Amino acid sequence: MAGSVLDTSSADEARARLADRLLAGRRITSPAVEAAFRRVPRHLFATDGISVDVAYADDVVITRRGPDGRATSSISAPWLQAYTLEQAGLRPGARVLEIGSGGYNAALIADVVGPDGTVVTVDIDADVTDRARTGLDRAGYRQVTVVHGDGEYGHQPDAPYDAIIVTVETPEVAPAWLDQLAPAGALLVPLRIRGMTRCLTLRRHEDHLLATAALQCGFVPMQGDGRHPTRRLALRGDDIVMHLDDTSTEVNRDALAAALHTPRLHAWSPVTIAMSDGSSFESLHLWLASQPRPFGTLAVNRERTPAGLVDPQDRFVCPTLLTADSFAYLAMRKLDDTTWQFGAHGFGPDAHTLTTDMLDLLTVWEHDHRHGPGPTITVHPTGMHLPESDGPQLFVTRRHTTIAVTWPAPEQPR
Ligand SMILES: C[S@@+](CC[C@H](N)C(=O)[O-])C[C@H]1O[C@@H](n2cnc3c(N)ncnc32)[C@H](O)[C@@H]1O
Structure with missing residues (x-):
């Protein structure tokens, strides 16, 4: 009691x-x-x-x-x-x-x-x-x-x-x-x-x-x-919401909501994870966010969403690639008792391109970053010089600072 x-x-x-x-x-x-x-x-x-x-x-x-x-x-x-x-x-x-x-x-x-x-x-x-x-x-x-x-x-x-x-x-x-x-x-x-x-x-x-x-x-x-909240695009009331953190990302809410009514495209990568060995894939989300392309995060209320409509890998903050009228989020499916496979579910006219891009990004993460030290994160007051690198970089410009996420340059060619 x-x-x-x-x-x-x-x-x-x-x-x-x-x-x-x-x-x-x-x-x-x-x-x-x-x-x-x-x-x-x-x-x-x-x-x-x-x-x-x-x-x-x-x-x-x-x-x-x-x-x-x-x-x-x-x-x-x-x-x-x-x-x-x-x-x-x-x-x-x-x-x-x-x-x-x-x-x-x-x-x-x-x-x-x-x-x-x-x-x-x-x-x-x-x-x-x-x-x-x-x-x-x-x-x-x-x-x-x-x-x-x-x-x-x-x-x-x-x-x-x-x-x-x-x-x-x-x-x-x-x-x-x-x-x-x-x-x-x-x-x-x-x-x-x-x-x-x-x-x-x-x-x-x-x-x-x-x-x-x-x-x-x-x-x-x-x-x-x-206060500087993310932009919230309610795609199915409050049950399926796309969050946008960049002012530069331009999407059409109505078109994204309509895309939900198109057939869901499934694409699966060779990248898997064994849940039993304590492996972490924490760097994967940040890797997907680090790409110079429109990006959002999907939040889904699973209890109130019809089965089979959306099934993101993370129901609170799921990395999502976007175009103005289409999106593809990170997905995961169980292969056997211990192994899970990463992939993507896509919606809308660009679903094929976006899911293919997600698979490519998963492959690069697996090869170059999964087992490495992860990105270096630095915060630079506005006006200070920003780091230069041969590796992939993300810069997030805010009012007083720029956040830099710098990934190690790949050691071996893919
Ligand atoms: C997660 S709670 C704090 C938890 C707390 N430190 C504890 O003992 O566990 C976050 C708090 O931040 C406060 N908050 C939000 N914006 C704030 C701001 N600009 N300045 C100070 N507090 C703020 C909220 O009112 C809320 O009480």
């Missing part, structure tokens, strides 16, 4: 089990982060009606929704919080700024940096900062400063920070974060790159920021002055 939020004995047990799972999965790798997860009572930061079981499960806990029903605030998934804390490399006495509050993650940070540290957490939503303040006081982390404001501007009074941990999806690195980051500081940021979000660990390198780690992740989108 699910325990109530005030049932402290079951909360203590659930918290211990959560820390054990994070250790076993190697999301926690340091004693300080482990101690924080064992101490901070996550359930005290949940909203009314959320049980202890849900509060200490492995998933995100939604705490607030906008008028359209979409989540605007949450307590992030514990594995992602553990990952960012480990990546930030926090030491006792460190100064940390968190963008996007809720209280729980700020309490974890405060626990790690200890009584000599400084923790400031900023949220744009007064309901969130009120709840964060209450939770932090109840949990015994009164030293955390909670600020109601637009995190786009950071929090200058306590700068510089040894780490800035952004917990909201952002299209770019705000100038204030760069200004307020100490010279050797770490900026943890869920950066959206052509519709796909990667939690980047960024550090200063010459005149730009260099990602020393990148992990696929999902966060609620940024509000306020830094």
